Amino acid sequence: MNRIWAICWLEIRRVLYRPASYALMFGMPLIFTLLFGLLLGGAGPEKPRLALVDEDRSAVSDTVAKRLAQYEMLQVETAGLAEAEGLLHDKRIAGIVVIPQGYEQ
Structure with a gap:
């Protein structure tokens, strides 16, 4: 072991x-690090897209929708449930946020 340390x-x-x-x-x-960071830094998608389905249509769900749209890291668009599921199936959006009916209660 001494030989290894030497x-x-x-x-x-x-x-x-x-x-x-x-x-x-x-x-x-x-x-x-700088070279690969500059070359590959912007290669990915800029913002994940989400579909927002508001089934409640209340003041609270409207506030939730507005707050969700304020996030700079996401691109939020409103859609119906069937349309949102189609977009998700086609991989044009990353996910669906559903505000169910009766959410305000």
């Missing part, structure tokens, strides 16, 4: 005494 210590010392090794240890990961 070899490790020698390799660490060898790496630390060469200035080029600092560029490899710290510079290259930063460069690759």
